Amino acid sequence: MAPYFENSCDSLVADALMGLARTHTDLLSLDTDHWFLRARDTAPSRRVGLLSGGGAGHEPLHTGFVGRGMLDVACPGRVFASPHNRQVYEGSLAAAGPGGVLHIVKNYTGDRINFGIAAERLAHRGIPCARVLVDDDLASDSEEIAAGRRGTGGTVLIEKILGGAADSGLGLAELQELGTGLAARCRTLAVASAAHTSPATGEPAFRLGPDEIEYGVGIHGERARDTVSRGPLGPLVRRMTGELLEALAPGPGAQVITLVNGLGAVTPLELYAVHRELGRALDERSVGLARSLVGEYITALDMRGFSVTLLIADPTVLTYYDAPVRTAALRW
Amino acid sequence: MAPYFENSCDSLVADALMGLARTHTDLLSLDTDHWFLRARDTAPSRRVGLLSGGGAGHEPLHTGFVGRGMLDVACPGRVFASPHNRQVYEGSLAAAGPGGVLHIVKNYTGDRINFGIAAERLAHRGIPCARVLVDDDLASDSEEIAAGRRGTGGTVLIEKILGGAADSGLGLAELQELGTGLAARCRTLAVASAAHTSPATGEPAFRLGPDEIEYGVGIHGERARDTVSRGPLGPLVRRMTGELLEALAPGPGAQVITLVNGLGAVTPLELYAVHRELGRALDERSVGLARSLVGEYITALDMRGFSVTLLIADPTVLTYYDAPVRTAALRW
Numbered sequence: 001m002a003p004y005f006e007n008s009c010d011s012l013v014a015d016a017l018m019g020l021a022r023t024h025t026d027l028l029s030l031d032t033d034h035w036f037l038r039a040r041d042t043a044p045s046r047r048v049g050l051l052s053g054g055g056a057g058h059e060p061l062h063t064g065f066v067g068r069g070m071l072d073v074a075c076p077g078r079v080f081a082s083p084h085n086r087q088v089y090e091g092s093l094a095a096a097g098p099g100g101v102l103h104i105v106k107n108y109t110g111d112r113i114n115f116g117i118a119a120e121r122l123a124h125r126g127i128p129c130a131r132v133l134v135d136d137d138l139a140s141d142s143e144e145i146a147a148g149r150r151g152t153g154g155t156v157l158i159e160k161i162l163g164g165a166a167d168s169g170l171g172l173a174e175l176q177e178l179g180t181g182l183a184a185r186c187r188t189l190a191v192a193s194a195a196h197t198s199p200a201t202g203e204p205a206f207r208l209g210p211d212e213i214e215y216g217v218g219i220h221g222e223r224a225r226d227t228v229s230r231g232p233l234g235p236l237v238r239r240m241t242g243e244l245l246e247a248l249a250p251g252p253g254a255q256v257i258t259l260v261n262g263l264g265a266v267t268p269l270e271l272y273a274v275h276r277e278l279g280r281a282l283d284e285r286s287v288g289l290a291r292s293l294v295g296e297y298i299t300a301l302d303m304r305g306f307s308v309t310l311l312i313a314d315p316t317v318l319t320y321y322d323a324p325v326r327t328a329a330l331r332w
Numbered sequence: 333m334a335p336y337f338e339n340s341c342d343s344l345v346a347d348a349l350m351g352l353a354r355t356h357t358d359l360l361s362l363d364t365d366h367w368f369l370r371a372r373d374t375a376p377s378r379r380v381g382l383l384s385g386g387g388a389g390h391e392p393l394h395t396g397f398v399g400r401g402m403l404d405v406a407c408p409g410r411v412f413a414s415p416h417n418r419q420v421y422e423g424s425l426a427a428a429g430p431g432g433v434l435h436i437v438k439n440y441t442g443d444r445i446n447f448g449i450a451a452e453r454l455a456h457r458g459i460p461c462a463r464v465l466v467d468d469d470l471a472s473d474s475e476e477i478a479a480g481r482r483g484t485g486g487t488v489l490i491e492k493i494l495g496g497a498a499d500s501g502l503g504l505a506e507l508q509e510l511g512t513g514l515a516a517r518c519r520t521l522a523v524a525s526a527a528h529t530s531p532a533t534g535e536p537a538f539r540l541g542p543d544e545i546e547y548g549v550g551i552h553g554e555r556a557r558d559t560v561s562r563g564p565l566g567p568l569v570r571r572m573t574g575e576l577l578e579a580l581a582p583g584p585g586a587q588v589i590t591l592v593n594g595l596g597a598v599t600p601l602e603l604y605a606v607h608r609e610l611g612r613a614l615d616e617r618s619v620g621l622a623r624s625l626v627g628e629y630i631t632a633l634d635m636r637g638f639s640v641t642l643l644i645a646d647p648t649v650l651t652y653y654d655a656p657v658r659t660a661a662l663r664w
Contacts, residue, residue, distance in 0.1 A: 003525045003526050003597075003636045004524060004525070004599070004602060005545075005565050005598065005602050005605075005606070005638070006558065006564065006565045006602065006605060012602065012605055013601060015565070015604070015605035015609075016600070016601040016602070016603075016605045016607045016608070017604070017606035018608045018636070019603075019604035019605055019606070019607040019608035019609075019611070020604045020607075020626075022607065022608060022611050022621075022624075023604065023607055023625075023626050056601060057601070058601035059599065059601055059604075060600060064600070066441070079601075081402050131433035161499045191337075193335045193336070193337060194335050200443070202542075210534075213337075226488070232338065233337050233338045233347070236337070242639050262598065263635045264597060265335075265596060265597035266337065266634075267336070267389070267391065267631070267633055267634060268335050268348070268391035268392060268396070268628075268631070269340065269344050269345060269388060269389070269391055269411075270336060270344065270347040270348070271347075271348075271351075271352055272347070272348035272352045272355065272391075273337075273338060273344055273347035273348045274337070274351070274356055275351040275352075275354065276347045276348070276350045276351035276354060277347075277351075279351070279354050292354075292355050293355075294351070294352075294355050295601075299599065301599055302598075302599060302636070304335045304634070306337070309635070331663055331664065332663065
């Protein structure tokens with residue numbers, strides 16, 4: 001039997017949504033006809049609604065980011081499965097402002113298809129809709145992977161920054177351009193010392209040797225190119241940081257926003273130790289650490305792993321990032 | 333080998349503290365001479381400093397609660413080990429306001445001894461010091477346990493409420509009386525479907541059958557009186573809620589603050605589903621759900637378990653609870 005406290009994943013997702021809505025009645029409401037979460041409150045200056053969504057099992061992404069200053073609507077699917085296009089369509093009708101609705105989509109085939117169908121229906125209704133595709137996972141950056149890089153940790157930062165930008169009154173095309181630029185300047189790498197438990201079987205989704213680390217794991221347990229040997233945290237994080245910087249090629253004087261993210265069962269002690277090593281690695285390369293987040297923001301059920309995300313930020317991006325946010329999982 | 337990403341626990345705690353201090357430079361600083369974390373900023377109206385501490389491995393408790401509106405100082409020990417009395421003494425000197433310093437101590441023998449020695453030294457220096465002992469763990473409420481009930485999840489709520497009360501300008505005796513009253517009106521129960529991994533051995537700290545749940549587990553893996561059979565979440569949470577309410581015996585019209593807390597490897601989906609069941613159980617008994625927290629606030633490394641805390645609150649307590657807080661792990 002799986003170690004989870006409930007055996008039916010479908011009822012678990014529904015129960016969790018109802019629990020979230022009851023905990024945060026001041027922030028959001030749950031539409032039980034179409035299963036999306038909607039912010040109660042939007043900045044008057046916001047003209048374009050922001051909507052995201054994707055499979056459950058990655059909480060707090062996206063449901064924990066609904067509220068003032070971030071997402072207007074989140075559409076959760078079943079565990080590790082895309083939301084239905086009807087959810088996205090109905091959620092978009094609720095989210096849309098006078099300037100339309102922006103879809104923030106992680107690059108997975110099911111999500112692309114379902115958000116795409118919803119966007120077509122919105123176009124028929126005459127509702128302006130655009131998409132930002134987030135594809136930051138460096139481990140899937142390969143010509144052999146036709147679907148392109150997966151979307152992962154960068155989504156958290158991009159949703160926050162676009163939230164601040166939407167509150168500043170930007171229009172749909174400006175937000176899309178900003179978001180697309182952010183995705184291009186953002187990369188993530190994830191490692192795991194143990195897989196998540198498959199809710200269906202109760203068994204680990206994959207098995208590693210006792211001295212192995214999966215280097216480049218995906219948030220659904222997608223296997224990596226490499227396993228590497230276990231060893232101290234410092235060299236591991238330096239390697240990850242080096243590869244991320246090589247891909248991003250920041251110019252002189254560049255500043256980054258960092259996210260050290262727990263994938264489920266990694267302790268806060270480990271995450272903050274990772275951040276310390278990340279800070280040292282950035283110092284060594286004279287890359288400025290402008291802002292940083294450490295915690296569980298995009299998980300993979302109970303996977304024992306963490307991801308490191310770097311996003312190259314200019315002063316405008318930092319202003320949007322710093323703008324007030326009030327959601328279940330992020331507030332300042 | 334343990335699934336942790338670092339094998340030396342001692343260096344992990346030190347690295348994590350340095351990582352935390354670097355992440356939250358605006359909120360706190362780390363005293364590396366005496367290993368305590370100190371808030372950068374205190375409300376001008378606060379006359380009494382608040383200090384807590386205890387073994388590491390329970391993060392974000394207590395280090396994540398240092399900042400404006402909550403703790404002035406946190407003293408972390410090694411994993412699952414009390415801080416040294418010198419840490420507590422030096423931290424108290426840093427924390428003390430004109431009205432002295434209040435120690436918030438979870439009821440464990442090592443913590444009681446080390447905080448006690450520090451308090452004696454503070455008395456010699458003429459610094460007013462008082463203690464609030466938190467002993468909310470219902471599972472250790474037994475005449476056979478001479479040490480009394482352990483301190484656990486209630487500590488989070490009590491530290492928040494006392495932070496608001498200290499900011500309102502209460503004196504040392506008033507805060508001690510308030511805190512002692514809060515501890516008396518607060519109880520917690522925890523369950524686990526799997527133990528945490530012992531950092532020393534890499535093995536689970538205890539073993540359960542595949543269909544067993546440890547009912548009443550402690551935050552260091554203290555075994556419970558009972559194992560119970562696995563089953564749906566609803567009856568489990570209803571049983572926990574019923575026993576907590578029986579112990580607290582709230583009067584008619586009573587309101588509670590609730591904490592549904594993850595012990596390490598439980599998913600947010602599960603925690604919010606627990607909160608939904610808790611809300612239903614309280615509704616059935618006509619107990620008002622005044623405020624609620626859901627998330628990981630006091631962990632036990634990577635234990636697969638959760639705790640439920642109820643604290644009976646009056647309007648004054650709610651005012652202190654609602655007062656602004658700005659720490660790494662809690663802010664509103």
